[in-house]
Structures are given as C-alpha cells and as structure tokens.
Amino acid sequence: MTAEPAVVAPVLPAALRERIVAEFPKYPEKRAVLLSALHFVQDTFEGWIPQAVVPEVAALLGLKPIDVWEVIHFYAMFNSEPVGRCHLRVCTNLSCCLRGARGIMRRLEETLAVRPGEVTPDGNFSVGEVECLGSCGTAPVIQVNNERYREGLSEDDLPGLLDELRTRLAEQDAAKDEE
C-alpha cells in the first residue's frame, strides 16, 4: 500500500544540488537542511520554487514531497508562484492591521495595478499578504524580497519606497547592459 518512491527526473542544476549537499555537515540531520535548500532554489529560479523541483529536493533530503510543500506554504518567504523582481510582503496580522496595513495593501494594489498572486507586466513587482513578521512594535511592516524590514510605514511613504525600488532596478538593468 505504501506508495513507491517516485522516480525523479533531475531538474536541479548540478551547481544548486552541490550547494544543497554542501550544507549537510552543518546540521544533525539531512531534513534540517530544507529551509536553506529552498532559499537556494529561490536564488536560482528568480525568486520562486517551481513545482518540478519539489520531488527532487524531497528525495535529496529524505523527505516526502508533501512535507516540502507544507514548509513552502508555511513560510511567507517562499513563493510557489512566479513573483516580481521586487516582491513586497505586507504583514496583515493584527498589530499591522490596527496600524493601517489594510490601507497600505490597497494602495499598493492600486498603484502597481496587481493583485496578490499577479506580477506587473514588466516583471518588476508583485505583492502578497503575510502573517505576523514578528515586528509588531514597529507595525505596519513590509518586507521586500529577503531584505531588512521597512517599518512604521504609512501610505504616504509608499511612493518614495516604490521610487527607490524602481531606481534600483534601473541601475541593475544598466549594469547588465554594460556587461
């Protein structure tokens, strides 16, 4: 009755696989490497975790695919759908909501013309609601990609934040063009 272990066609690039395996000695057991492994996957695949890699990551760490899915969905920092180059996570848990997170979320959706789960046509931005980021004292809080939190925000801070991010993306594009 136990399901046969699925035969997994490799999709993880060799370098990524090696990077995950190199983590093994740091932890008492293989499965503890899962969080690092998922971060590495996101680094490699433009900020999200494609469905096809999950069985292979699971097999590598001696887990079942469903365990990996559970972890991907538990943590707000993992994305199972494509995201923009800047993915904005808005905390909408209690403290942040009491301090205006709903308005921030609405403003972002309007300004960028995206809903959670969508990406702007230029591929630059996406937004998502997340649970408590553990920074309630400085609510409301936004996290861009895996960077430092942007804390104590108001709706009025948003145009400045978006300008900053756009400038940064433009600089990155320019740097790429030079190469």
Add this chain to the structure above:
Amino acid sequence: MSDASTGQKFENPVTVTIDGRAIVAEKGDMLLQVALDNGIEIPHYCYHPKLSIDGSCRMCQVKTGAPKLAIACNTPVVDGMEVDTQSEDVAKARRGVMELLLINHPLDCPICDQAGECYLQDYSYGYGREEARTASPRRKGLKRHPIGPRVVFDQERCILCRRCVRFTNEISKTDELAVFGAGDHSHIGTAPGAPLDNAYSVNTADICPVGALLSSDFHHKRRVWFLEETQSVCPSCSKGCNVKLGMFKNEIQRLVPRRNDDVNETWMCDHGRLNYAFAQDETRARDAVVRGEAANGSSPVVSTDDALKEASAKIRATIDAHGANAVGILGSGALTNEEQYHLAALARDAVGTSNLDVIVPTGEADGFLIQAEKVANARGAREMGVSPGESGKDVAGMLAAAAAGEIKLLYVIGSNALAEAVEADALQAAMDNVDTLIVQDTNVGPWADKATIVLPGQVWAEKDGTFTNHQGRVQRVRRAMSPTEGSYCDGGLFTRLGALLGGKDPAGARFDARATLAEISEKVSGYEGMSFERLGSLGVVLGEAAPASAPAETEEGSAPAEPA
C-alpha cells in the same frame, strides 16, 4: 486486578478519580480514553483512538490538580489522580475553544451533509455560548471542492484538527494531505497534481468531525436523521468489514464502517463502501424466467414457483437420462452460511451429485484490509460443504466436463462472479455445450440472458444470516431491505427445490436462517455454540462460541427469517 464494571484486566492498574468516581485503569493510558471507556464524556475533536495524538484542538481540557488545565487526550493516568471535568474553569475553557472555532465557521448547517452527526453542532449546544460576540466577516474558502475523486472538501468548515492528515500519514500511508499556510491562512490541501486518491480515501470523511470532508457519493443525498441504520458486514471481499447500512425508503443510501478492532478497526475500503448499487439498480434480476419449449410460446417470465418446478423437472430428467453426476452445481460465495448449508444438502441429498463447488472471484490483496477473495463468504461456503464431494469436480473441472459433454446441466448461483473467477475461453466452451443452464442470480448478466431457467436471488442486504470471514470470524448479516414481494432468498430457493426433487410440497419447505444456524452449530465443526444472540454485533471466531465462554450479547436489528 480487573475492573468490576468492564471486566477488563490491567497489568499496572492505577486508580483515578474522575468527577468523584473511582476508576481503575492501566497506568500510562491517556485520561481521555480512560474516561470514554468508562462512559464519561469529555468533548474532543483532534483525538481519535486509531490515530496518533495531536493535542491541537484543546477541547478536551480538564482539571487534574496541575496548575493549569490539562488536555485529557495527552495526559497519562497516574495513581491517585483526581480529575474534574465539570468545574467552572473547564466549562469556561470549552466555551473559549468553541468560540474561536466558530469565529470563522460558515454555519451553513442547513446545506451541510454533516448536520445531525456533527461534533461542532453537538458541542456547540453542549458547551458553547448561545450568541456570537463578533460581527466581523467570516473567512472565505473553497466550497464543494473535489479534493479527490471520492471526497468533497469544504475549506470554510474545517477546524484544522488534522485527523485527515494523520489518516493519510498513518493509516493509508499515502501522504496526500497536509496543512498548508500558517496562522489565519492555514488550510488543508494536497500537493499540486496529487489529489486525495487512495483505496481508503473516504474514511477521511468519516473521521472528519465536521462537514469539511464529505463522501462525494453521499453528497446532498439525504439528511442523516432520515436514515435507518442496520448493522451488517460488507459483502465485497472476504475481510468482512463491519458496516452500517444507512437506509431510506428501502434503498441503501450509504455504507459506513462500524468499529470492530479484530476485523477492520474502524475503517473500510472505498470499493466496499461504494459497491452497493447492484442491490437496487435496474440490473437486479427480479423475474423468474423459463425459456425454450417450456416457456409455452409467449412471455418467458413465470412465477418463481413455476420456474422452480421447471428446474426440478430438468434436473430430474438429466439425472434419469445421464446419472446424477451429469449435474454440476456452481455455488456463490455471496450467500450466507445458512443458505450454503442448504445448498450443500440439496446437492448431496436431493440431487446426489458430487460436482459442487463455490465460484470465487479473485483480485488483488493489499496487506491491509482488502483481501484477494472478492466475495464475503467463500470460506463459509466451503465449511458448509459447498465443495466437490467424493471424486467430484471443482469449478474448473465442471466447466471442462461441460465442454466435453459429460456434464449436461449446470446450475449456477451467482453467475456474474464467473468473469473474475475462471478463464473466459473455458467458460464460453462450457456454456456453449451444456444442454441446460439454470442461473440463480441477484442481477442480470450474460449468463442469465442465456439461461434456460433464471431464478431471482436476493442480495445480502435483504437477508438475515451469517458470513465467515477469511480469519474464521463468523459475523451477522442483518436484513436492512425488504425483498421484492413474493421472492425467495437463495436459501428458500434451495429448500423448495430440494422438496420438489424429493416429491414433496415446496410450500412446506420454508427456509429459516435461525433454525438452520442452530442445526449448523450441532453439525459443523467449529460452529459449536453459534447463534444470532451469541454473535452479537462483533461476531465470534470459529471454535470460540462454546456456551461456557462469555455472556450472550443482546441481539439487535434482527428481522424475521423470511416473509410468510
């Protein structure tokens, strides 16, 4: 030492006091189970006796003398423990848990199949508060979502007790379900491309304490309070899982498993659960048929009594012309022991043939519940004597002999089982060559269509009697459905046919399951002491019914042996 009230024996007995009542229990057993075993209700959601402990719902909190309330499901009993399940702080904790569970609950009981057997409803009445104190909109989620081919999911109703998740981890071992997301966004889900689809998937609907997981087959079919339930066993393999048949207006609405730790624990397979349409759909063989010259021209449909007379005449003519061994009888593993007993007597005494055997359709077994014999009572059939007599032929032998022209008349009971039991070519060759084919079946099919005489049989749900499962456990089958007026059960057909062959009046040959079991208990080894009362609701293993062993259990839901 044993507990006087339950007669249970303990290795390390401890005494705990629950609500002032001293209770003896096994050291280390969980308080919740001890309370339940002793008829003390402690409300609970996530705890299930056949799954690992989760401790997540907090509904089972009780006062144990510890500084805080403790969850009874994960508190081992120790000697001298004093437990209060009724104090004001316990009541307050339960009210609190109920309030949080209901904050996001859609309260769509009027359209929820679970209503009437829902723990959220029951505990809300028992332990909740009357009115909500919040007015904020409720969380929205998936409704009527096919989470697998046989299970519907309503995300809004889920209370995240994780029973279903643990079931797929620990019982079906298929790992389809998990909790996705965190906090307010937590929900039950499946991995992309891997729906809830295993041989036992609908059990998740049984153990879901609310209306979040539901059987697709039963979805919006019938309010549960309209169901009349009869305890019986599943007919679809030799495991004999204990079930309840939910009936409405003489139709089976659903089968649900019934706990029997020695057989199916508290589970059943999806195939067995959903394999009941044959009992009531248009494929049921309801009419007796006589074809060929005996049909007197017009309609081949005749009364069962006339068909029996014709069958008796054909058998008699075959015996007279070619000897009794020109008759071959292929029996069915779907019949009760009591019927099998009469079939064996018919073959041996009235016909005198030694060519008798039981057709056993076979398939895959899975090492858990599902057995290779796809019929409930093949073992009982053999033990009642439905097997080749002295130099008699088995099923394959009879088919070969029929193809070779040695057997002239085949009397087949349960002909539709042949397809899964024998090789197709051998079957066809036998059927093509035999002079007379008598088919006794519950459902129409290729061989009933071809038969000279068709005798309509009855399905298990229409009968009282016993089955013997693969382990040798004899279990009660109870009538849940009234049979078609004027029809006879298979046992009644055998007794009447036997009378006709013996030149007696068939009207005097009524079949009586209870009396037959009494006879079996005297004549068949291993069945000593068996009676409907003795079998009770959980059955008895062969050889263990000897009168001295245990007190008789009360007989429930029994129907008269046969309509007069």
